[in-house]
Amino acid sequence: MDIVRVEVYLDDASEPLAVVTEPPFNVRLDPAELGEGEHALTVVTHYQGGAKDHHEYAFDVSHKNNVFAGHISRAPLRAPIEVELVDAVERENPKAPNPVVYGLLPLALFLLVVVVSWYIAVRAESAAVDEPTNIQKIARSVAGAAPSAAKPAAGGADGEALYAANCASCHGASGEGVGSVFPALAGNDHLADAAYTIDVIVNGKPGTAMPAFGSRFSDEELAALVSYVRTSWNNSFGAVSAEDVASAR
Amino acid sequence: MSTFALRQPGELYESQKLAIWYFVVAVALFGAQIIFGLLLAYQYIDPDFLYQKLSFMTNRTVHLNAMIVWLLVGMMGGVYWFLPVETGREVVGIKLAKFIWWVIVAGVSVVVLVYLLVQIGPGNAFTLWFINEGREYVEAPRWADIAIVAWVAIFLFNVIATALAARRITGLLGVLIFDLVALGALYTAGMHYTVNVTMDQYLWWWVVHLWVEATWEVLVGVVMGWSLMYLLGTPRKLIETWLFLEVALVFGTGILGLGHHYFWIGTPEYWIGLGGFFSALEPLPLVAMVVHAVYDSGAHRMHTVNKPALFWAITQAFGNFIGAGVWGFMQTLPQINMYSHGTQLAAAHGHFSFFGAYVGTVLTLVYIAVQHLRPRIQIPLNSKLWSWAWGLLVFGIIAIVASFTISGFAQTMIERAELGSTWNAFIRSYTHPWYTNTHWWRFWAGVLFLLGYVLLVWDLMTIGRKPATEGAYD
Known part of the structure; x- marks a missing residue:
């Protein structure tokens, strides 16, 4: 209609x-x-x-x-x-936009941000190597992480302190491990084999989370560490010497 | 803008027709994001599920990239919808806008296919350009980066040229223009490759933080301003006064709030103070947005032309404040962040804030557009279904966030405060009941969320199709 x-x-x-x-x-x-x-x-x-x-x-x-x-x-x-x-x-009769303010100024600001970020990136790329930052140690209260002052072993290497700083986070402060992922060391029969124990600590265990410690410590330190895990928490498999470690490397 | 010069479907501007394509693709990608999110939730429960076919890392990339793209597409669609109404003329350069849009749709499809087909490979110049740039959230290879910058540049050109041609500038348009400049320019900061990881992350955060916590929030302010004018008839002077306040607060707090990402990445220590102070103030503009939306709705006694859109707008205001403001503030102070960063609290904040701030915005815009797609325009637009979709989506996200928050608390306590960052602590927190049980909650909450999405799509396709009871509004 x-x-x-x-x-x-x-x-x-x-x-x-x-x-x-x-x-x-x-x-x-x-x-x-x-x-x-x-x-x-x-x-x-x-x-x-x-x-x-x-x-x-x-x-x-x-x-x-x-x-x-x-x-x-x-x-x-x-x-x-x-x-x-x-x-x-x-x-209210809207204002007409000024082409300088709304045309050229945006373009200039766009280029400014692009150039500043490009400049920062180029400066970063000019660094030939990625220099490690000098990180200062933070005092921590986490049990076992601080090196123990007690019981310096013969030769200066302290197996207990090395264990606390490098092993306890996974294997536990008392060698108790975590479930099936991180094996317990307390009462672990594999430790009876001194050569096997040294090999795992020096070379790590491929396919697992166990890293190699061989390049990070001296023979004396590794011997103190291996002796510590073999003789602590009711383990009584005996100590090893620095020569044992040296011959296993 | 006349608040209810409701054009009939045949009378849509070309720009508004393009906006509808933006919304269709946005809602489709929303679905993809949810599907991949559910897959991720299930892989937490059963890590072997589809391992090396669709590994967790690949799904996570798709989940996150789909989110960024659909939200950005949705908000840009909102601008294309309102721009001709605001300026009273067709958008200048609309052919170019349509061309780049289909380039982007094709490009996004190729990028996602490459993510799925080439999941593992070397990191070299070729892969950087054509496979994956390797930076979280903005993994797109460099060729796609260039296409994205071209896309935003054409978008910016559309807005500026239309305002100049219409000889009309408003507060909303002025804010939009300068915000889009920042949006486009900052994206280029994420395209540099440097050997220094600190430098690399330093610039990468310019995109990730300055997009979502500065330029996107301002874009939300603009499109929600238009939406409130449309939905409630709020006077422009009120909208623009609030917008200027929000912009000042968003940029005033958000730009240096960037510092909360610089706490632990190797940047100088002064960032701890700067980031802590300014990011603590970041919730302020979000409070302003809530006050504004609630005040406007109350002033008009909730009389609106479009019920679902108004509900999503109010959800957006509260969701933005709670998700981005409260959940962000919970972990932004360096004293707290030292313990909470890298835990699932970050994921809780991410889910809540993106849903609140941006999903709410895009769904408001989509419902506004849908009102104009039916043979007759229904006023007020309403249905029973939208409230079910709204309820399921909101309940779903709250349940997802709650389970992320609980597992995040367990991680903060065990993996940080009690045992430090050790393997032992990692295993213990990952086997703690607060962590493992919440995986299931999260999965089922995700199923509800998916159901909410299905109802949403169904509602969008049917709402307003049948006229409300004859005579109800006559």
Whole structure:
């Protein structure tokens, strides 16, 4: 059906606020010209042949701080016309952007960030080698991690301190191990084989988490360590000498 | 912007049609992200599952990259949706925008296929350019990096050229332009290869931190500003005043808040003080956003043209504050971070904040667009299904975050405070019931989340299709 006329009534007015007789069938209202608060807009659409429709819109208008804003809170289904409220910015004639501020300045800032990050990266690349940072030791309270001052063994190597610093984190402070992942050393019969024990500590055990310690310690230190695990926690497999370690390397 | 000049489907701007493609791809990638997330959750329970076919590390890469891409795509879609409405004209350079969009879609597909097909290999110049750049979150090979920068540059051109052609600048547009400059330029900082790991990480965080904690948050401020104007009819002056406040706070705290990533990577010690101080202030703008959204909703007595979008907008405000603000603050002070970093508390924060800040934003935008895709525009847009999808997604993420948080507490206690960073502590915390049981909670919460996603997609395809009860709003 063709629309011939649309009448728009504000609130309880008996006279129409606007009458539209040709497309586009839309109505624009300016919240600045309406009172603050809730309004109802009745739209009567006349079709060719005399039929007509009523649709009711509800909307809020606020005048806070001289900002005249409106918002439709209820719009009818299938209304054949559109209702628009004038936006505050439209009324205030928006400024045209300055092409220098919004065109050239963004470009300059973009290049600035790119150049700064590129400069930092190039400086980093110019370092021929990755120099290790000089890390200072932090005093720790974790049991067993601090070297024990007691019991320096003959030759100066302290098996207990070496064990606490290098082995206890996995094998436990008392050689108890953790589950099936880190074998217990206390009561471990494999330790009876001195050559095997030295081999595992010196060369590690491929395929497991056990690392090789051979290059990190002297023969005396390794002998003290092997002797410590073979004679502690009720183990009584006997001590080994630095010569034993040297011949196993 | 007139708040309810609701155009009919045939009357969408070309830019808005492009925005719909952005939203379709975003929601599809959201699904991919969830599937790979569930796979990861299951691999925590059974580490041998699909080992060396789809290993944990590969799935994690896809899970994270899908997230970054879909959220960015969703927010850019929101800009393409609102830009013609804001400027009152078609976007300038829309053909170029469409061209680069399909290049990006093809590029992302190739990148993901390469991740899945080439999981292991050497690290050399070839792999850096064509396989994987190796930096977490931004693993994309360098050719894709260049395409991404071109994409953002064209996007920036669209916005600037449209504003210049329309001879119209608003506070929202001004903020958007400078934010996009930072967004594009900072991405280039993640493309350098250096032998020095500290230097490498130093620049890498410019992308990772400065994107999500600075430029993305500002982008959210802009698109949520438009959304609130559309949803509630909030006056522009109010929106822009809050936006300027939020931008000042986001950049004022977030840029130096970068320091919380520089605590332990070999950077000078002054970062501990700088990062600790500024990142502690980072929740402030998020509080401002909550106050703003709640105040606006209350001022309009929740009268809105689009119920699901308004709910997601409010969820976004609270989710951003709790997930990014509270969960972030929990571990950002160096005194605490020394014990908590590298534990699952970081994952708890990551899940909560990305969901709250960005998923909420994108789903708000998607629901706003959906309102215009039906034969008749329904006002207010509503359905029963969206609230079920909303409930399952929100409950799912809270349960996921809760289980991450509990396992993170166990790790912080055992692996850091009690036994230090040792193998023994590692094994003990990984076998602790607080750690192992929560794997199951996380998995089942993920299943609920997936169900929420399915309902969401179903709702998006059906909402507003059938008109609400005849006469209900007449």
